[in-house]
Amino acid sequence: MLVLSRKEDEAVVFPELGITVKVIDIRGTTVRLGFEAPRDIRIHRGEVQLAIEAGLAQGESILTIPQDQKEEQNNDSAGI
Template structure:
């Protein structure tokens, strides 16, 4: 792990100047960072990323027939895209 010290308004550059992280402010034990990155790069807080990974793993453990049973028991469940009714002329 690289450890750097930065002051307010100082920045870090990651990669080929593709990602820029700027220290915007420091209040007590909190540091406000500004992140400039191309739209194709996802930026999120680590705890949200971990929760997303956990949810994805949990969804893989659900047997497909369980989902079918849930859909059949709830008539208000929207149709899947491949099951949409064709529009009448």
């Protein structure tokens, strides 16, 4: 594992992947990160990825979109 120190407004870049991770804010023990990546790159928090993997192990689909997100997508595509 590579370990780097970064200060606020500094970034780590993965040029071959088109990904930049920037330190947005540091408050106490909490660090806010910003991610720039191609749209086809999925980015999940660690605990979300674990839940996805646990769901897959139980046979659930990761392609299921919650109803409220479906409505938002429909509104966005309709220009609302």
